[in-house]
Amino acid sequence: MGFLYERRSRRSRLRSQRLVFFLLRLFWVAFVIWHDFGAFVYSLAGCKWPDKALESWSSSATRPTRVMLIADVQVPNPATTRNLWFGEDPVTTYLRKSWSAVSRLRPDVVIFLGDVLSSGRYVRSKQEYDAYYDRFKSIFQHGNGTSFYFIPGNTDVGLGRSSSFTEDAPRFFTEYFGPLNQLVTIAGHKFVMIDASKLVEEDYHRHAHDKTYEQAEICNMVDMVPSTPRTSGEPNQSSPSKHASGEHESAVLSGQPAFGYTSKLATPQPHHVVPD
Numbered sequence: 001m002g003f004l005y006e007r008r009s010r011r012s013r014l015r016s017q018r019l020v021f022f023l024l025r026l027f028w029v030a031f032v033i034w035h036d037f038g039a040f041v042y043s044l045a046g047c048k049w050p051d052k053a054l055e056s057w058s059s060s061a062t063r064p065t066r067v068m069l070i071a072d073v074q075v076p077n078p079a080t081t082r083n084l085w086f087g088e089d090p091v092t093t094y095l096r097k098s099w100s101a102v103s104r105l106r107p108d109v110v111i112f113l114g115d116v117l118s119s120g121r122y123v124r125s126k127q128e129y130d131a132y133y134d135r136f137k138s139i140f141q142h143g144n145g146t147s148f149y150f151i152p153g154n155t156d157v158g159l160g161r162s163s164s165f166t167e168d169a170p171r172f173f174t175e176y177f178g179p180l181n182q183l184v185t186i187a188g189h190k191f192v193m194i195d196a197s198k199l200v201e202e203d204y205h206r207h208a209h210d211k212t213y214e215q216a217e218i219c220n221m222v223d224m225v226p227s228t229p230r231t232s233g234e235p236n237q238s239s240p241s242k243h244a245s246g247e248h249e250s251a252v253l254s255g256q257p258a259f260g261y262t263s264k265l266a267t268p269q270p271h272h273v274v275p276d
Contacts, residue, residue, distance in 0.1 A: 040097050040098060040100070041101050041104075043101070044105065047105070049064070049105065050064075064187075065109065065187035066106070066108045066109070067107065067108065067110075067111065067186060068102070068105065068107035068109070068110045069110075069111050069113055070102075070110060070111070070112050071112070071113035071115070072114070072153070073095060073112065073115070073116060073140075074091075074115050074155060075116065075117050075118060075139060076089055077117070077119045077123070077128075077135075078135045079123075079131060092135070092139065095139050096139050099139060099141075103141075107146060108146060108147070109146070109147045109149065109186055110140075110148050110149070111148075111149045111150075111151070111193070112148070112149070114153025114156065114197075115153035115154070115155045115156060116150055116152075116153065116177065117136070117155060117156055118155055120132070120155060120157065121154070121155060121156065121157060121165045121166065122164060122166065123166060124168065126172070129172045149193065150173075150177040150178050151193045151196075152170070152177075152197065154197045156169065156177075157169045157170045157180070157197060158197070159197045159200060159201055160204065180195040181194055
């Protein structure tokens, strides 16, 4: 009897251990699936467009235009980022999953509020910037029904002066992402997009020379322009950015260069209106 009882006890323990192992495996599978997919979708569960509320206020039968704002994506540079043995670097993977979830909201317009690239100010060759831009496109894929607009940040075009910064950063950003300063009309609303890093940099120079805003007139500041000025932020109108849509264009805000770069806004040129 004792022998039979011992065998039954052993079998019971084995079954309990197998059940524990099975539950642990099930937990880890659910844990991985949740953190790889579920968490991104769940985070948007309470994020809804106020379409119904807007439609009740307006007599128009058209659907409201959806504008999404995204900030500080800081796409890693593939030239300086090492992939893991099982895939891409964690930041790129996270950005792909985040955009995959967010794009399900189907925005009409997406405005990136600066710091699009994590190290755009350090890129010195067009070949490297090409690969960098391709990485961005591979992450933020979108259809023809969605327009992208970009505002440069300090990681894109630089802030201040450093030997590690490239003077081509503003030109590269303009060529690939669009004007540094622009005015866009979306569904009857005007969006003024300004390269704020240049305004901050100008304020640094003004403060260094102990000048007030009233004293810091452009015509009186010629002697303060650095001997090696930064590349002007003005884009070349004859060569539109690679990301610019053929349908949607915007006015370029321009002005006289202050301290060796453009930051003062003037009357914009006629611009294209993004339809409702």
